[in-house]
Amino acid sequence: MNASKSVVGIDIAKRVFQLYWIDMETGEVSNLQLKREKFLEHFANRQACLIGMEACGGSHHWARKLTALGHQVKLLPGKEVKPFVTGNKNDRHDARAIWTAAQQPHVKAVAIKTEEQQAILALHRMRSQLVKFRTAQLNGLRGLLAEYGEVMAQGKAAVRKTIQDVLTRLADRLPAMVIDTLREQWARIENMDVEIATIERRIKDWLKQDQACQRIAEIPGVGPLSATAAVAIMGDAKAFKSGREFAAFAGLVPRQTGTGGRIKLLGISKRGDTYLRTLLIHGARAVLTSAKEPGQWVSELRQRRPINVAVVALANKMARTIWALVAHERTYQKCPVSQPA
Structure with a gap:
């Protein structure tokens, strides 16, 4: 942290922003509450300072705005701020905790994302929501039909093969309004397929325009979804010191517990972004189970380790490779x- 800059902790919200800082010359403690309309105006008339904020909804937008005004912004993970909250939880105490955490050298900042990166993440989130809605609608439809003795296999493909025959058989037993509603629910599921495919096509179009995504898409097990999500979630690759740190950010490293100098390694930490970790693990599993030539390292790993351990190890390697290429x-x-001499 630059010692010549004053530090301001900000607890952001939708309408009201709470500011906390201590004057470097007089030591006066200041707590200021600002409305959304006055927020940028306050910092436009203020000398350059270090601003700490929690990395939450809207934080990247405000970070870009404040950086354009000449300030230095440090986005902090919420879990790193929480230990500094004292007393009852309120906006003032949260702002003071953010002010304290922003000055700790061991608290690592979150990279500020660009609008383009947030835009591609928005596509991923909307696609993920549609997939969840489709699964819920499909399971609900199967559950309703099972009430009448029509049990269908799991999966959209299996339901698509039998749904019309099932509804035809039930048409003689159930009221027409129920059959029509069931057909409408199936049509809604089919429409979701079209919407998901449209979003995936747009993601692929964005991949063709981004060189970083094209480079990492060449990695076995990394497809359009994994490539675009990794680049967007990573933000600035320089924010990570190494590929190992990026793999730890994705939660693909073991948890540690220990005392008295003894360290015990447990399962993966599952920290960081769950969506990115899921994509990488699914891609690694596809390489292990479907690739014609997975590679010597992967083949040897599969022989001496259980399948799930090998999958996570390969996903970890993919994450480190992604960081190196970007x-x-x-x-x-x-x-x-390399082979021994």
């Missing part, structure tokens, strides 16, 4: 495995 602007190369 941070150093390199292209993927299938390096030969």
Whole structure:
């Protein structure tokens, strides 16, 4: 932190913003509440300072605005701020905790995302929501039909093969209004398929325009969804010191517990972004189960480790490779495995 800059902790919200800072010359403690309309005006008339905010909804937008005004913004993970909250939880105490956390050298800041990166993440979130809605509607339809003795196999493909025959058989037993409603629910599921495919096509179009996504899409197990999500979620690759740190950010490293100098490794930490970790693990599983030539390292790992351990290890390697290609602007190369002399 630059010692010459004053530090301001901000607890942001939809309408009201709470500010906390201590004057560097007089030591006076200031608590200021600002409306949304007056927020940027306050910092436009203020000398450059270090601003700490929690990385939450709207924080990246305000971080870009404040950076354009000449201030330095540090976005902090919520879990790193919580230990500094003292007393009852309110806006003033939260702002003071953010002010304290922003000055801690061990608290790592979150990279500020660009509008383009947030836009692609918006597509991913909308697609993920549609997939959840589709699954819920499909399971609800199967559950309703099972009440009348029509049990269908799991999966959309299995339901698509039998749904028309099932509804035809039930048409003689149930009122027409119920059959019509069931047909409408199935049509709604089919429409969701079209909407999901449309979003996926737009994601692929964005991949064709981004060089970083194209580079990491060459990695086995990384497809359009994984490539675009990784670049957007990563933000600035330079915010991570190494690929290992990015893999830890994705929650693909073991949890540690220990005392007295003894460290015990547990399962993966599952920290960071769940969506990115899920995509990487699914991609790694596809390489292990479907790839014709998964590679010598992967084959040897699969022979000496359980399948799930091997999948997570490969996902960890994919995350480190993604960071290396983005941070150093390199292209993927299938390096030969070193052999003993």
